[in-house]
Structures are given as C-alpha cells and as structure tokens.
Amino acid sequence: MLERIITALVLVAVVLSCMFATKSQYPMLALMIIAAGVAGYEWFKLMPKKSQHVNKIKAYAFGAVTALISGAALYFQDIALILWAAAILLWIISIYWVKVYPEYDGWYNLGLNGIGLILISSAVTAIFSVWDTSPWWLMYLFLLVWGADSGAYFVGRKLGRKKLAPDVSPNKSVEGLYGGIFTAAIIVLVVQYFYLDLTVTQHILFLLLSIVTVFGSVLGDLFESMIKRRAGIKDSGRILPGHGGVLDRIDSLLAAAPIFAAGVYILKLIGVDL
Numbered sequence: 001m002l003e004r005i006i007t008a009l010v011l012v013a014v015v016l017s018c019m020f021a022t023k024s025q026y027p028m029l030a031l032m033i034i035a036a037g038v039a040g041y042e043w044f045k046l047m048p049k050k051s052q053h054v055n056k057i058k059a060y061a062f063g064a065v066t067a068l069i070s071g072a073a074l075y076f077q078d079i080a081l082i083l084w085a086a087a088i089l090l091w092i093i094s095i096y097w098v099k100v101y102p103e104y105d106g107w108y109n110l111g112l113n114g115i116g117l118i119l120i121s122s123a124v125t126a127i128f129s130v131w132d133t134s135p136w137w138l139m140y141l142f143l144l145v146w147g148a149d150s151g152a153y154f155v156g157r158k159l160g161r162k163k164l165a166p167d168v169s170p171n172k173s174v175e176g177l178y179g180g181i182f183t184a185a186i187i188v189l190v191v192q193y194f195y196l197d198l199t200v201t202q203h204i205l206f207l208l209l210s211i212v213t214v215f216g217s218v219l220g221d222l223f224e225s226m227i228k229r230r231a232g233i234k235d236s237g238r239i240l241p242g243h244g245g246v247l248d249r250i251d252s253l254l255a256a257a258p259i260f261a262a263g264v265y266i267l268k269l270i271g272v273d274l
Contacts, residue, residue, distance in 0.1 A: 155179020
C-alpha cells in the first residue's frame with residue numbers, strides 16, 4: 001500500500017508540474033511522447049504471439065514507432081484530427097467486441113497492433129490538445145474520468161447487483177455505471193454553474209459531451225481489461241510500482257481523451273467558446 005501511495009504522489013507531481021509549472025510546451029510534449037512510447041511497448045506485450053516469450057527488441061521498436069507517430073501528430077494537427085476520428089470509430093466498433101466476448105474474439109489478431117498505434121497516438125495527442133487549450137480543461141477531463149471511476153467503484157461496491165460485462169470485468173456493475181454517471185453529472189453541473197458563461201443550448205451540448213466522455217472512459221477500461229484477459233496477463237507492465245503499467249493508468253483516457261478533444265474542437269467550430 002505504501003509503495004502504491006508513493007508512486008501515485010510522484011506521478012501526480014510529475015504530471016501537475018508539466019501541466020502548470022511552466023508555459024513552455026516542451027515538458028508536456030516530452031511527457032506525452034514518453035508515455036506513448038512506454039504504452040506502445042506495453043501494448044505490444046499484450047498482442048498475439050507464436051511463443052510465450054515476448055520479443056523485447058520488437059516490443060521496444062513498436063514503442064519507438066508509437067512515440068514517433070505520436071510526435072508527428074503532436075506537431076501536425078491534421079494528423080491528430082484524423083487519428084481522433086479513426087479512434088472514435090474503433091471505439092464504437094469495440095462496443096460490439098466487448099459485448100460478445102468471449103463467444104467472439106476474432107479481433108485478437110495481428111491487426112490489433114495497428115489499432116494500438118491509433119488508440120495510443122490519438123489519446124496522447126488529444127490530452128496535449130486539451131492541455132494546450134487550457135491546463136484547467138485537462139484537469140477537468142482528469143476530474144471527470146477519475147470522479148466517474150470513483151463514483152462507480154463506491155456505488156458498485158455498496159449496491160452492485162447486475163454485472164455490466166461479467167466475462168470482461170466481473171467487478172463492474174450496471175449500478176456502478178449509474179453511480180459513475182451521477183458523480184460525473186455533479187462535477188459537470190458544478191463547473192457549468194461556477195465557471196462557464198454559456199447559453200442554455202451550449203450548456204446542454206457541453207453536458208452531453210461530458211457524459212459521452214464518461215461512457216468512453218468506461219469503454220476504454222473494459223476494452224483494455226478484455227485484451228489483458230485474452231492475453232492472460234494481469235497488468236500491462238511494472239513501470240509504476242503498485243499500479244502496474246502506463247496502460248493500466250490511462251486505459252480510461254484512451255477513449256475519453258479523443259472523444260473530449262474532438263468534442264471541444266467541434267464546439268469551437270460552431271462558436272462555443274469554452
């Protein structure tokens with residue numbers, strides 16, 4: 001437990017320093033590219049393989065490619081927009097995969113490598129884009145996702161009866177999902193009331209975006225759990241003592257970040273100034 005707490009404190013300190021300590025983009029850029037590389041390495045270890053042993057050279061190479069693609073997308077916004085669109089489409093498809101698992105697992109093939117490149121790159125570029133809009137909007141995204149996750153945990157633990165996806169994540173319940181959505185809704189309404197000066201229509205659009213983002217975070221968590229279960233691996237890595245790997249920490253953000261970033265981008269296009 002102490003190890004877990006220390007790791008969490010260090011992680012929070014690093015992330016908050018990159019977010020708020022300087023106006024320079026370079027610390028946040030470096031953090032995103034490193035996170036993409038490590039997540040890529042961990043993703044490769046979860047992929048189908050001919051033997052039980054992971055080819056570490058290939059894993060490192062995959063991580064490097066993931067970092068390079070993410071770096072290019074961080075520099076060229078058009079690439080990031082394409083990645084977000086592709087990722088959102090993949091997340092919609094993954095709803096079916098999660099729903100029918102384990103009866104169907106045809107998605108677990110070498111094509112999953114390409115899916116990983118898209119999902120990881122889209123997530124880190126989305127996180128950076130939201131931060132670039134305002135560090136406080138990124139803090140809002142974190143608060144939304146983690147608040148919903150905490151609400152789901154406590155409500156599910158107390159009231160959970162009906163399993164959400166028993167073959168993917170047995171501990172998640174429908175009641176917990178409702179609890180997470182309710183917690184997220186409170187966060188959204190507080191932020192809207194105290195910090196946003198929007199029209200009624202704009203408030204509704206922002207609320208809908210936030211709720212869809214929460215659903216995305218749940219899907220991201222379930223999808224990574226499904227991959228780990230199919231691969232027979234408990235944690236994606238061990239780089240974060242007491243917490244597992246980077247993928248274990250950002251699984252919810254893999255889906256939530258591109259959904260939220262794309263939503264903010266669209267809201268700006270239609271004249272909603274957040």
